[in-house]
Amino acid sequence: MTVETLRRVDARGLSCPMPIIRTARAIADMQSGELLEVLATDPGSTKDFVAWSRTTGHELVEESQEDGIYRFLLRRK
Amino acid sequence: MGDPLAISLFSGTDDRLGAAAVLVAGAAALGRPVHVFLQYWALDAFRADRIQADHGLAPEAGPEGANAVRRLRRTGSASWSETLRQAKDIGDVRIQACSLSMDLLGIDMSDLDPLVDDVEGVATFWSAAEHGQVLFI
Numbered sequence A: 001m002t003v004e005t006l007r008r009v010d011a012r013g014l015s016c017p018m019p020i021i022r023t024a025r026a027i028a029d030m031q032s033g034e035l036l037e038v039l040a041t042d043p044g045s046t047k048d049f050v051a052w053s054r055t056t057g058h059e060l061v062e063e064s065q066e067d068g069i070y071r072f073l074l075r076r077k
Numbered sequence B: 001m002g003d004p005l006a007i008s009l010f011s012g013t014d015d016r017l018g019a020a021a022v023l024v025a026g027a028a029a030l031g032r033p034v035h036v037f038l039q040y041w042a043l044d045a046f047r048a049d050r051i052q053a054d055h056g057l058a059p060e061a062g063p064e065g066a067n068a069v070r071r072l073r074r075t076g077s078a079s080w081s082e083t084l085r086q087a088k089d090i091g092d093v094r095i096q097a098c099s100l101s102m103d104l105l106g107i108d109m110s111d112l113d114p115l116v117d118d119v120e121g122v123a124t125f126w127s128a129a130e131h132g133q134v135l136f137i
Helices: A018-028 A045-056 B014-029 B040-045 B059-074 B080-090 B099-105 B122-129
Strands: A006-011 A035-040 A059-066 A069-075 B005-009 B034-038 B093-098 B118-120 B133-136
Touching: A006 A018, A018 A035, A018 A045, A018 B014, A018 B080, A045 A059, A045 A069, B005 B014, B005 B122, B014 B034, B014 B059, B014 B080, B034 B122, B040 B093, B040 B099, B080 B093, B093 B099, B093 B122, B099 B118
Parallel strands: A006 A035, B005 B034, B005 B133, B034 B093, B093 B118
Antiparallel strands: A035 A069, A059 A069
16 A cells, blocks of 8 residues: 655745746655645746646646645656 | 757856756756856856856846846845756756867866866767757857
8 A cells, every 4th residue: 555645845936947946856756656736926837837747747637826826736757 | 858958158147147047947847958058258157256246237138127137136036056056956957168268268177166067169069969959148
């Protein structure tokens, strides 16, 4: 049985390209299938995470926005 | 693994170095190998004793642009050298000094920040650029 750990990157207040850099660094240390939650306030991040997911192959499982904070849930490929 | 990106970095002002650092970091995050070739004033900005200094802005910035850049710095936005350091940390990024520019400035590797990997000539740059895109900044 596997225990799914949820890692988190808090990139709130950071401007482009830091949210993507922090995410790329965090996901490199994770195992395939593990989930990563990213919080960001950079308005470019919505499109950036879609593009990053498409190019790298790491799945964008969920994305939402509340009170100017974007939340992305990613699964390592 | 995406197509390699080769950048000839010529400008030594903080705004152009900043824009280049963002492009390098983004490409690295997407898994593209990046080869940066430092020429002329860009190489001068990578001297160990002045990499953190104020390198000014391109003429089009004007006084208003200079204020905007100062504001951005105050918000704690990463410097171009810090962005490049992080780009090297996450991806395949090589930063090479142009050997002619080394002669021009009268410096050797010991004068440069550790961000710079090595010295190379133009043939090595074009060889690295062969199967990818090339930018001149």
